Amino acid sequence: MIFEWFSTMFSEPSEQAKLFTVAISTTLAVTLLLLNQLFIRKRDRKERTIEKLEELTGSIHEFYSLGLEVNRSLNLGKTYDDKLIEKFVGLGIKVNTLCSLYFCQSKIDTSISDDIISLGIDGLSEPKLESGDTIPSDHPYLEVNEEFHAWFEESQLKLEQLINQHVK
Structure with missing residues (x-):
């Protein structure tokens, strides 16, 4: 028909x-x-990925900065600041979430925050260094700083790989 x-x-x-x-x-x-x-x-996906990479980069830098501050507070100042520690842990969760949702092939492990907090809390009962005292080379503050700096450098390498993979 x-x-x-x-x-x-x-x-x-x-x-x-x-x-x-x-x-x-x-x-x-x-x-x-x-x-x-x-x-x-495709363009929208790339723009969204760039936004998330920027957010991840900022979160990692803030996590690192707060981690150093938490380490100094717990190990040198011998004080426990709930708000500072909550913010530090929250940033670790944010970094983990961003990696899990957008960059699962390159996970950045923020479990180092648990080590920093637990070592610092364990040391709260120990005597505080006096102002002007030299920090002993085996002091937990220096050990944690060194470990945390290595974590930051490794995270920076992973970020660079992600940027090369998704942007260039």
Whole structure:
């Protein structure tokens, strides 16, 4: 039924040429629309990845900075600051979440925060160094700082790999 109507409507060569032109134009328009959507989606994904890399980078730097502060507070000042420690742990969770959601192939482990806090809490009962005293080379403060700095450098390398992989 439809085929008969189609044959009747487009039986003349000029009508067939019009049909061919319309079919080509429609195919081309749909193809361009799909390609455009593909490129827009790809660009949006790349922009979102860049935003998340920036957020991850900022969080790692803040985590490092707060970690040093927590270490100094617990090991040198012998004080326990709930808000500071909560913020430090929260940033560790944020770094873990960003890695899990967006960059699961390159996990940055923030469990070092547990070590920093537990070592510092263990040392709270020990006598505090006097102002101007030299920190002994085996003092937990220096050991944690060294370990934490190595963690930061490793994290920076992973960030650089992620940036090269997703941006360049």
